[in-house]
Amino acid sequence: MTVIPVPGYQYDQKLETGIRPFDISRDLRAVAELISVAFASELDGRGSAALREMRTMSHFGGLLGVLNRSTGEFNDLLHGYVWVEQGHVIGNITVQRADKYATRWQIANVAVAPGFRGRGISRRLMEVAIDHATRAGGLWVVLQVYESNSVARSLYDSLGFEQVGGTMDLYAPKAPRIEQYTPHPLIKRYTVSDWQPLYELVNHQVGKQAQWWRSIKRTDFQPAFEERIAEWFWHVAGRGTTYRRAIQESPRFEAALTLEARNWQGEHNLQLWVRPEHYDVFDRALIDWALWRLQDYPRWPIRTSINTDHTQAIDYLVRSGFVPQRTLLTMRRRLTEEAE
Secondary structure, eight states: OOOOOOOOOOOOOTTTEEEEOOOHHHHHHHHHHHHHHHHHTTTOOOHHHHHHHHHHHHTHHHHHHHHHHOOOOTTTTTTEOOOOEEEEEEEEEEEEEEETSSSSEEEEEEEEEEGGTSSSHHHHHHHHHHHHHHTOOOOOOEEEETTTHHHHHHHHHHHOOOEEEEEEEHHHHHSSOSOOOOOOOOEEEOOOGGGHHHHHHHHHHTGGGGGGSSSOOHHHHHHHOOHHHHHHHHHTTSSSSEEEEESSSSSSSSEEEEOOOOOSSSEEEEEEOOOOTTTTTHHHHOOOOOOGGGGOOOOOOOEEEEETTOOOHHHHHHHHTTTEEEEEEEEEEEETTOOO
């Protein structure tokens, strides 16, 4: 493996050791395997699916390299750097534009093989990625890290990153029972056609600062025709039902939820959004409604994710039988004095 020099960084060409840009034509498989090892305990369903796609794509590495050199098709897909040790990729970092103006850049997949940790490789990769974003005119860099990863958090703290948000995953091995339920008079059913008030509600709750990793998009709340058909089919087939409920005092939503309730083996899923001024009031009403609705379904496990600043909902879910599993933090760093 030939190590390609990067201006400002040193290599030992003989031993093929050092940092070089990620090359999609030859590094894709190695990086996929590295990520699978480095993040074995953190990968969720989406992460595992992405790894499978990377492994599949790696079989066409030569073609991908040609396409990228001629069209730049994959410049924003897995652009970044790798650390090579005696011809083997043992470190990786991805750095991509987070907006179309290239003012914000996101860092991901900071991975080092277990046998090579503790040598400062992660710090060097981070410094290269930050330098890349700075030279590209970026104003900010943003990343995500699990709260339990104290080593990575310590590194990011030392590099000047600050926390701007987070989400906590909660899980109950069996859908909790609710002994008494009094219907809330303002809870109403809504449909997928009511995506606009839901989109406005989520933007209001999450806020701009917490959207550094991924901005909330209108398309997130507009299911495609195929998704609507699939939802209808599974309901008719008896697999389960997706419930949508909102609390309205005016045309806008004050709070809302979606509940995916399953009849077949699987997991129930709950999503909850509440305007901050209604924390500890409407969140309880909707959580109670969801648990009451699940009384008619098998007691499969149930999952939900809540913004870390919504402590009232987290506390209420814990008292209802949920257990916090892990917390994903979003952190950012200012690159220039122009950033606000």
